[in-house]
Amino acid sequence: MSDYRRARVPxxxxxxxxxxxxRSSDLLIREIDLLRATVRATKARHSFHIDAWVVLPEHMHCxxxxxxxxxxxxxxxxxxxxxxARRLPKSEALTATQRSRRERGIWxxxxxxxxxxxxxxxHRHFDYIHFNPIKHGHVERLADWPYSSFHRAVRQGIYPVGWCGGDADESGFGER
Structure with a gap:
């Protein structure tokens, strides 16, 4: 079995x-309320700060x-x-390995x-996260994608509302 090395810096x-x-599923946005509740509960038990987050239909970056x-x-x-996964109905097909490990076929x-x-x-990763809905063709304007911390970043003055999609004088990937 492979030993995956991860950088662990406190x-x-x-x-x-x-x-x-x-990867063809839309589960994450279809079950966005469950995902949000799960993240909130996890943060309450195991603290961490969310700097940025975007949820797309089948993947997320944060x-x-x-x-x-x-x-x-x-x-x-x-x-x-x-x-x-525990709070979702069991409807996915499982491999023999998943069954033997008592895994769900979700993630x-x-x-x-x-x-x-x-x-x-x-800053590059922060921008990448927020640009992702445009990159994947889900929206033309970031303000139209509801599953992103982009809206919080706008409220905090980090981005103008038209960043990467909107008025020409307010857009520009990677510019601040």
Whole structure:
């Protein structure tokens, strides 16, 4: 069995990509209230700060900052994925391996994480997260995608409402 090495730095900020097993599914936006409730409950038990998050139909990207002295993002993802799947009706086809491991066929087993190294790395990932609904063709204007922390970033003055889709003087991927 492979030993996956993960960068574990207490109190650090990480970028994540988490996918559904069925990449043609719309489960994450169809069950957005359940996903939000699951994340809130996980944060209440295992604190972390959400810097940015976007949920697309079949995958999501986020930036988290962990508490000082804590590097256990794996526990948080395990709790989120398990709690979300547990509350869904069992309708997916399972492989023999999934059945033997008592897994659901909801999530890809692994996820991708990246330790944020500096301010430029942070800003690039922050922008990437928020640009994703346009990248995947879900909307032409980010303000039209409801499943994103883009709206919070606009309220905080980080982005203008027309960033990456809208008035020409307010758009421009990567510009601030």
């Amino acid at each position: 109190g650090a900020t990480y970028f994540f990509t988490v996918n559904l097993l069925d 930036l988290w900052t962990l508490p000082e002295g804590d590097a256990d993002f794996a526990l948080r993802w395990k709790v989120i994925k398990f709690a979300f 890809q087993r692994r996820y991708w994480e990246h330790l944020i190294h500096d301010d430029l790395d942070y």
